[in-house]
Amino acid sequence: MVLAPRPKFIVDSKMAAGNLVERFNKAPDITVGLSFLASAIAGCPLKVRISDTQEQSYFDGQSIILAPSLNAHQQGIVVMLHAALVAAGSLESDMLKGINLRPSVSRRYFSLEVPRAIEHCRQLVPSRLLSQLVLPPSASHAAEFSLERSRDHRQNIDLLPDWMGKLRPRLLAKTAKEQVRLLDNAGRMKTFTIKELPKHDEDEDLDESGAKLLNLFSNPLGKSSWFSDMLRDILGMGRGGQSEEEGSAGGMHGEGAAYQAGVGAGTSDNAHSVDALPEKIELLYAVSDWQYPEWDERKERYRENWVSVNEVDVPADAIIDVLGEHHRLESCGLSPHSLAQQLIKVGAEFENHRRQPQGSDIDVDALVEHFIDRAAGHSNEENIYCSSQRTRRDLNAMMLVDLSRSTADIIEPGKTIFGQQLHVARLISTVLSKFGDRVAIYGFHSWGRAMARLIRIKRFDELDTAVIDERILSLKPSGLTRLGAAIRHASFRIQQEKYHTHRLLIVLTDGFAYDDEYEGRYAEADAAKALEEARQQGVACVCISIGTEKDDEALARIFGVSTYLRCNQATELPGKLKRLAITALKKVERSSKSSLAAKHSSIF
Amino acid sequence: MSKVQYIPVGNEEQLFTAAYKQQLPVLLKGPTGVGKTRFVEHMAHELGRPLITVACHEDLTAADLIGRFILKGNETVWQDGPLTTSVKDGAICYLDEVVEARSDTVVVLHPLTDHRRELNIERLAASLKAAPEFMLVLSYNPGYQTLLKDLKASTRQRMVAIDFDFPPMEVEKRVLTEIYDIEPGLAQNLVQLAAAMRRLEAPGLSEVASTRALVSTGKMVKEGVTPRDAGVATMASALSDDPQVIAGLTSLVEQYL
Numbered sequence: 065m066v067l068a069p070r071p072k073f074i075v076d077s078k079m080a081a082g083n084l085v086e087r088f089n090k091a092p093d094i095t096v097g098l099s100f101l102a103s104a105i106a107g108c109p110l111k112v113r114i115s116d117t118q119e120q121s122y123f124d125g126q127s128i129i130l131a132p133s134l135n136a137h138q139q140g141i142v143v144m145l146h147a148a149l150v151a152a153g154s155l156e157s158d159m160l161k162g163i164n165l166r167p168s169v170s171r172r173y174f175s176l177e178v179p180r181a182i183e184h185c186r187q188l189v190p191s192r193l194l195s196q197l198v199l200p201p202s203a204s205h206a207a208e209f210s211l212e213r214s215r216d217h218r219q220n221i222d223l224l225p226d227w228m229g230k231l232r233p234r235l236l237a238k239t240a241k242e243q244v245r246l247l248d249n250a251g252r253m254k255t256f257t258i259k260e261l262p263k264h265d266e267d268e269d270l271d272e273s274g275a276k277l278l279n280l281f282s283n284p285l286g287k288s289s290w291f292s293d294m295l296r297d298i299l300g301m302g303r304g305g306q307s308e309e310e311g312s313a314g315g316m317h318g319e320g321a322a323y324q325a326g327v328g329a330g331t332s333d334n335a336h337s338v339d340a341l342p343e344k345i346e347l348l349y350a351v352s353d354w355q356y357p358e359w360d361e362r363k364e365r366y367r368e369n370w371v372s373v374n375e376v377d378v379p380a381d382a383i384i385d386v387l388g389e390h391h392r393l394e395s396c397g398l399s400p401h402s403l404a405q406q407l408i409k410v411g412a413e414f415e416n417h418r419r420q421p422q423g424s425d426i427d428v429d430a431l432v433e434h435f436i437d438r439a440a441g442h443s444n445e446e447n448i449y450c451s452s453q454r455t456r457r458d459l460n461a462m463m464l465v466d467l468s469r470s471t472a473d474i475i476e477p478g479k480t481i482f483g484q485q486l487h488v489a490r491l492i493s494t495v496l497s498k499f500g501d502r503v504a505i506y507g508f509h510s511w512g513r514a515m516a517r518l519i520r521i522k523r524f525d526e527l528d529t530a531v532i533d534e535r536i537l538s539l540k541p542s543g544l545t546r547l548g549a550a551i552r553h554a555s556f557r558i559q560q561e562k563y564h565t566h567r568l569l570i571v572l573t574d575g576f577a578y579d580d581e582y583e584g585r586y587a588e589a590d591a592a593k594a595l596e597e598a599r600q601q602g603v604a605c606v607c608i609s610i611g612t613e614k615d616d617e618a619l620a621r622i623f624g625v626s627t628y629l630r631c632n633q634a635t636e637l638p639g640k641l642k643r644l645a646i647t648a649l650k651k652v653e654r655s656s657k658s659s660l661a662a663k664h665s666s667i668f
Numbered sequence: 669m670s671k672v673q674y675i676p677v678g679n680e681e682q683l684f685t686a687a688y689k690q691q692l693p694v695l696l697k698g699p700t701g702v703g704k705t706r707f708v709e710h711m712a713h714e715l716g717r718p719l720i721t722v723a724c725h726e727d728l729t730a731a732d733l734i735g736r737f738i739l740k741g742n743e744t745v746w747q748d749g750p751l752t753t754s755v756k757d758g759a760i761c762y763l764d765e766v767v768e769a770r771s772d773t774v775v776v777l778h779p780l781t782d783h784r785r786e787l788n789i790e791r792l793a794a795s796l797k798a799a800p801e802f803m804l805v806l807s808y809n810p811g812y813q814t815l816l817k818d819l820k821a822s823t824r825q826r827m828v829a830i831d832f833d834f835p836p837m838e839v840e841k842r843v844l845t846e847i848y849d850i851e852p853g854l855a856q857n858l859v860q861l862a863a864a865m866r867r868l869e870a871p872g873l874s875e876v877a878s879t880r881a882l883v884s885t886g887k888m889v890k891e892g893v894t895p896r897d898a899g900v901a902t903m904a905s906a907l908s909d910d911p912q913v914i915a916g917l918t919s920l921v922e923q924y925l
Contacts, residue, residue: 094919096912096915096916096919097915097916097918097919097920097922097923098919099916100868100916100917100919100920101864101919101920101923103867103868104864104865104867104868104920105864105867106867107867140923187837187860187863188860188863188864188867189860190857190860190861190864190923190924191856191857191860191924192857192923192924193923423731423736424729424730424731424732424736425731425736425737425791426737426739426744431739431744434739435742446739448739449736451729452729453727527909527910529910529911529912530910530912530913531912
């Protein structure tokens with residue numbers, strides 16, 4: 065079979081990373097298509113990829129891995145066979161257990177089950193592939209029966225040719241287990257590692273054991289970075305310098321340990337540079353730098369050009385890493401349905417439109433004027449009706465997601481603040497995009513005032529596609545939170561958008577505004593100031609904080625009483641989001657009206 | 669009206685006829701492109717009633733259905749809407765995709781859908797008794813935009829619901845071959861392709877290949893387009909805008925056609 069040339073992937077030329085473009089243009093064209101075939105036959109999402117080694121083709125529970133030696137025709141057939149095995153239930157765990165890891169049984173079972181599975185899916189598989197496939201007649205009517213026969217070595221079984229691949233029962237069983245675990249936790253965090261590790265509280269002697277553990281895992285092979293990352297999070301050292309409460313509870317020990325291990329952060333400047341280093345700030349190509357002022361609460365004035373902000377794309381190689389893996393978005397248990405029902409009403413209301421060319425009722429005033437005009441000998445227009453129409457104004461919404469290290473906190477097994485925030489941002493973005501609103505998602509974190517960074521997850525002009533998910537999956541929490549600068553830049557970006565009847569900035573953060581020389585009252589005051597500026601410029605701002613311990617007062621101090629939302633679970637959102645967004649929009653509308661009124665009054 | 673060919677899948681004809689005879693309103697539920705509209709046309713012909721179809725949309729007001737005063741010359745005159753006309757003439761009034769209409773619009777249907785069978789026209793301060801042959805048929809696609817809209821329970825409970833889904837493979841193949849005269853080999857491949865697409869849970873693929881899309885493919889092929897090109901045009905590109913999904917669907921089409 066010769067695959068016809070397929071249209072190339074359209075890749076936004078603005079995506080700077082060349083290798084990404086290359087990858088998208090070249091690699092997936094065969095495997096993407098075959099993945100669709102596999103998923104269609106199996107009835108569940110499967111992936112297909114081509115092996116790097118010369119091993120026989122196999123199915124690992126999630127992907128069908130093809131031997132590179134296969135020709136296009138054989139590829140199609142192998143994908144079809146393995147997907148059919150999934151659909152026909154040949155790979156149920158009972159069957160895999162029954163094979164008992166004996167290679168000969170496995171091969172005999174495979175040879176018996178493939179014809180049965182194909183027969184089972186006869187209606188589904190492409191007849192073109194089927195017509196070219198020579199298989200022994202199906203000698204089995206059920207997987208159990210095949211298993212029995214394949215274990216009885218007196219029975220003669222026609223073995224299938226090697227190129228059709230083989231079963232790997234051990235691998236399948238392992239994937240099945242992992243999938244169960246993933247389903248349980250529905251998240252990326254591999255919780256099993258957490259259970260295995262001793263849990264350290266503040267009252268434990270953190271500095272010794274913490275440092276030891278970190279040393280233990282600070283990678284002799286140079287590979288276990290995620291492990292030590294996680295450890296840092298568990299030991300509470302990741303929150304660069306810790307919140308005030310923790311600092312007072314067991315802070316001295318914690319900070320000491322962090323310093324020794326060279327990963328944590330104290331509150332002094334030196335400690336910060338130590339903190340920044342091991343986190344390996346990727347040197348990304350930044351489009352340009354922006355300078356923003358910062359509000360100094362004590363002196364009640366701005367520090368001009370105080371913070372450098374740059375904007376980067378999600379690192380392209382990170383995306384590539386993710387494509388091969390079985391990551392998925394951390395579930396937040398929120399249905400798009402409930403969210404949409406709330407958000408549809410944001411910025412939309414019924415209004416009675418008068419002087420319409422058509423409508424349900426006659427607009428008497430317009431009618432009278434019409435007759436007068438006609439009697440006077442002019443006007444042919446008959447705009448004499450009124451109609452009630454829902455007017456939904458254009459909404460530009462930006463999700464600004466806190467990616468700082470502190471968001472790696474685990475809310476409950478399988479759920480991190482980080483993952484929940486991103487998923488919620490993603491859902492809101494999807495829902496609003498469906499309504500035709502323009503939506504962007506930016507992430508932010510910082511390493512001191514010289515480096516506040518916004519990561520473009522979705523630009524306003526990008527479509528809501530699967531690429532966005534891949535970008536989100538490639539992100540990791542790191543850095544600190546210079547909230548004010550992020551808000552100022554986001555507000556700048558959102559104002560650059562042309563259509564701006566309604567502008568909404570949704571900040572998803574754990575509320576710990578913290579960076580180098582940026583903490584406590586100072587940080588809160590600056591963030592609040594940044595929000596005030598944004599609102600004055602007509603950007604409605606709301607804050608969503610999921611599963612954080614931050615007390616309400618702190619959020620209220622920063623975001624204002626009526627425009628923040630703190631919830632323990634993402635599922636609490638829909639009930640409150642609409643009111644939150646509408647309140648924020650109204651607030652801006654009022655303030656712009658009053659400033660307009662103020663202008664007028666000064667004129668007259 | 670000329671005869672509309674329709675191949676029944678289950679007892680839908682019997683249900684519809686019974687509801688008509690008992691003067692009950694009918695709700696047709698099912699995904700887009702499986703033949704709901706076709707079925708209503710067919711039944712209207714079978715029952716010998718005129719059919720008045722209204723495609724519902726967001727801005728459809730009660731006045732659009734019932735009627736309104738308009739200006740004609742020097743005076744205002746009343747103009748009946750499609751629903752009022754159906755009620756008077758005893759037609760079958762078919763409101764397609766009724767969830768699309770504003771919820772306050774759907775409420776005017778309530779007195780028509782219970783034992784009263786009357787239409788209140790508040791602008792005329794009048795109440796109109798429905799002709800005995802009048803029948804109200806609503807269609808509703810539970811998968812489509814239910815994100816936003818749902819049918820009110822008070823509307824639903826008045827209805828006789830008939831469920832539609834993608835027809836079984838044999839029926840779908842018969843639809844293609846018998847009604848649209850598509851060559852059986854192609855029809856078989858098309859039906860298999862559609863079944864495969866409907867099993868996909870690909871992200872970004874909200875609407876699946878419908879019978880209507882298959883018919884379109886077949887019609888394109890009749891005009892000399894190769895099955896593959898026709899399939900890509902009517903199913904792969906038409907169903908999604910996501911380049912990755914389109915590429916996947918395209919290659920799926922190529923496997924089957």
